[in-house]
Amino acid sequence: MNWGAIDRYAKSLIKEAGHKIRVSFYKTIDVESKAEANDLVTNIDRDIEQFFIRKIREKFPDHRIFGEEGFGDEIKSLEGVIWMLDPIDGTMNFIHQKRNFAISLGIYLEGVGILGYIYDVMNDDFYHAVKGEGAYFNDERLPMLENTPIEEAVIGVNASWVAPNRRIEHMPIVEMVHRCRGTRSYGSAAIELAYVSSGRIDAYMSLRLSPWDIAGGMVIAQEVGAIATNMKGENPHLLGQDTFIVAKSGLHEEILKNYIVLK
């Protein structure tokens, strides 16, 4: 497997897709709801996913594609090479803000992340990593993360997970929110993973994410020593939705042990 060639091709596709997205703001963006009212999709999400699929199949016909919009392959196993793609992670931000969204891509071999990319399109911020070879923010090598105690930690957690919900006990999360230095919520799992990887926040958690939301970011996060698991402390499920937490290593343990109580 020539991973160097795959890496170069993936990077060029992402940059070209970013350009297409920026140009799309001069065209009409059609917004639709998916299964849930606030799960939005646009013609641009679909166009960008189809662009990737066409280009990947042209060059790597034996690779499979697991994309948010469903134009790729039906993925029921993690065999071979799989491109896990969210063409626009943070579609709500894309629609409402025209910023703060990202292209998220992870390329996995037999279920193991080899290449990871997060492209914050409007800031032209490109986070990327090759397993075992370190992670980069644009051309700058990202340093290994040092631990931060919870009292000094800034944690990415959406207000909706602090409210009563059916997945975790919310009162320990309330305690965590009060204990930590502060919380943030940016509305894009990919950008929040990129922020953890670059030390801008110390942890990020969500109660429901899909493989394409986290596949790229997990490769990057692991290269700087962050720990990414589901809320049981296991590898996140890569064939369907799961809970998720990524954090600096000691902080990950502390949050899981003291503040996450699954229902």
Place this chain on the structure above:
Amino acid sequence: MNWGAIDRYAKSLIKEAGHKIRVSFYKTIDVESKAEANDLVTNIDRDIEQFFIRKIREKFPDHRIFGEEGFGDEIKSLEGVIWMLDPIDGTMNFIHQKRNFAISLGIYLEGVGILGYIYDVMNDDFYHAVKGEGAYFNDERLPMLENTPIEEAVIGVNASWVAPNRRIEHMPIVEMVHRCRGTRSYGSAAIELAYVSSGRIDAYMSLRLSPWDIAGGMVIAQEVGAIATNMKGENPHLLGQDTFIVAKSGLHEEILKNYIVLK
């Protein structure tokens, strides 16, 4: 009063201060806690405030300055011209992220906001307004906001206000969080006010803000038709801390009426 001259001078000071802040990342940043452990301040916040004060006093010796770091005047009344300044709004972001902070400045005459500025330093995004003459994002005129029903609204609210607290009943806020399209939290009141003014989010609320956090943003928000009040629906207190909510006009009424229950 030559407001044109004051406006031009304020803009040039803000741009120069932004440059000083960007350069400061090459120097040592000393971090200290203020009264509360998570209320942080750095030597840069202090340097920038002192730079403004020196420059303002040089040119407008009869204007008073109400600044977050306390180097300005002791302000006990709103008489005359007051520059309400937060040299770095979002100090925690400044320290942890080196981005997502802003210079916030409002210039008030007898308690009425005449000039407003928010400068997102690292994005070089400048929001500014003159009372009665419209608001601008860089060189672009910001359009008047159209209302958004709560079901389609993205609301800036920090997780800590969704938890039980001593200011408002948290269960109606939980209901609001579930009812709206989504929530965000960026860690800078000034940037969140700028986001409301430019239509990127539809409302923003906080249970405790100081005059310098909101003074600049309120001038901008009002020029695009947003309503900014405390949670009683009154003008926010400009001499001390208060609750705060800014939103598109119908949405402001809806949130105050249905979701804010003061204790």
